[in-house]
Amino acid sequence: MKQLVNRVQLIGNLGKDPELTQTATGKQFLRVSLATNESYKDAKGEFVTNTTWHNLVAWGPLAERMATRLSKGEKVAVAGKLNHRQYDDKNGERKYMTEIVVQDFMDFVSRKDSTGKNEDNLPF
Numbered sequence: 492m493k494q495l496v497n498r499v500q501l502i503g504n505l506g507k508d509p510e511l512t513q514t515a516t517g518k519q520f521l522r523v524s525l526a527t528n529e530s531y532k533d534a535k536g537e538f539v540t541n542t543t544w545h546n547l548v549a550w551g552p553l554a555e556r557m558a559t560r561l562s563k564g565e566k567v568a569v570a571g572k573l574n575h576r577q578y579d580d581k582n583g584e585r586k587y588m589t590e591i592v593v594q595d596f597m598d599f600v601s602r603k604d605s606t607g608k609n610e611d612n613l614p615f
Contacts, residue, residue, distance in 0.1 A: 505525060508562050521555075525591075
């Protein structure tokens with residue numbers, strides 16, 4: 492029987508600066524949002540761009556590295572696994588969240604040139 496793999500790879504732009512925090516037991520984790528874009532021509536022949544937002548979470552030393560090396564607007568490649576979880580908010584309402592648990596990342600996929608414009612330097 493073949494082993495099934497939960498693996499996600501995304502390249503996108505960070506929607507905010509990463510937030511590094513700690514659990515009650517002192518374990519560090521990071522949360523940040525990542526935007527990916529998909530462009531296509533619609534039935535009228537006009538280009539349409541759809542943006543999808545992804546919730547990222549990283550733990551431990553990886554979270555620390557990401558917090559010190561990444562910032563809002565930067566293009567980044569991440570790889571990890573898809574995770575679904577549920578929790579009750581402060582009003583007692585059940586909430587559901589899908590997030591990418593980051594296991595690896597490549598920063599500086601896009602660097603800003605001297606004019607402030609992004610220069611793509613994709614690794615793949």
